[in-house]
Amino acid sequence: MVHAIVAPSILASDFANLGCECHNVINSGADWLHIDIMDGHFVPNMSLGQPVVESLRKVIGKYNDPDAKLPRAFFDCHMMVSEPEKWVEDFARIGCDQFTFHYEATKDPVALVELIKKHGMKAACSVKPGTPVDVLYDLAPSLDMALVMTVEPGFGGQKFMAGMMSKVKDLRTRFPNLNIQVDGGLGKQNVELAAEAGANVIVAGTSVFRAEDPSDVIGFMKTAVNGALETKGLYHE
Numbered sequence: 232m233v234h235a236i237v238a239p240s241i242l243a244s245d246f247a248n249l250g251c252e253c254h255n256v257i258n259s260g261a262d263w264l265h266i267d268i269m270d271g272h273f274v275p276n277m278s279l280g281q282p283v284v285e286s287l288r289k290v291i292g293k294y295n296d297p298d299a300k301l302p303r304a305f306f307d308c309h310m311m312v313s314e315p316e317k318w319v320e321d322f323a324r325i326g327c328d329q330f331t332f333h334y335e336a337t338k339d340p341v342a343l344v345e346l347i348k349k350h351g352m353k354a355a356c357s358v359k360p361g362t363p364v365d366v367l368y369d370l371a372p373s374l375d376m377a378l379v380m381t382v383e384p385g386f387g388g389q390k391f392m393a394g395m396m397s398k399v400k401d402l403r404t405r406f407p408n409l410n411i412q413v414d415g416g417l418g419k420q421n422v423e424l425a426a427e428a429g430a431n432v433i434v435a436g437t438s439v440f441r442a443e444d445p446s447d448v449i450g451f452m453k454t455a456v457n458g459a460l461e462t463k464g465l466y467h468e
């Protein structure tokens with residue numbers, strides 16, 4: 232059983248004011264922060280690395296720490312990097328809660344999931360638009376989340392690929408209790424499509440960080456996702 236989770240992608244934030252920007256979306260209802268790590272090799276762009284994530288963790292409490300005096304959030308780190316294995320230890324140390332690697336970036340996804348869990352993080356696996364979803368079937372029972380990319384990874388602000396919804400539907404039918412994330416080009420105009428397909432974790436960069444009222448966008452997304460889950464009999468808080 233799953234529920235709506237909205238994860239604003241900090242790639243669309245004003246990096247000069249990153250801490251304040253993140254506090255603002257958390258106070259507007261964001262559950263997770265989606266942190267895009269790009270190495271300029273797996274994808275044709277660079278974003279930020281562990282020093283920035285470590286600094287951010289100092290101003291954002293752990294999601295499961297009831298005593299935290301700071302706004303709290305789950306750090307959902309999307310590793311768009313070659314050789315993701317190399318970064319598991321570091322990201323665990325700096326406070327990453329979930330480590331999402333790309334299926335296309337590793338030779339041994341099973342071993343990588345084990346390594347991520349051994350380091351106390353949740354494990355997730357992502358597929359690019361050109362990768363068939365069936366590569367995830369065997370792995371899914373050991374995953375905390377599957378990520379179906381709805382743009383080519385590398386840049387924010389791209390157009391949502393509605394054709395990816397067949398992958399989401401397929402996964403939701405096979406794995407009713409799995410967190411299924413969609414990422415790229417999502418906003419109020421297409422979140423219902425993703426929700427109907429069965430996605431419950433919505434990454435939204437531009438549509439949240441550049442919104443006049445982020446709480447309106449986040450609230451709309453949660454209502455759409457939870458409504459669709461209820462219709463399918465899958466909603467659970």
Ligand SMILES: O=C(CO)[C@@H](O)[C@H](O)COP(=O)(O)O
Pocket residue numbers: 240242243265267309382383384385386387388389414415416417434435436437438
């Ligand atoms: O991983 C990526 C891009 O590679 C995404 O997380 C984008 O950053 C989402 O941004 P918007 O499309 O919502 O602006």
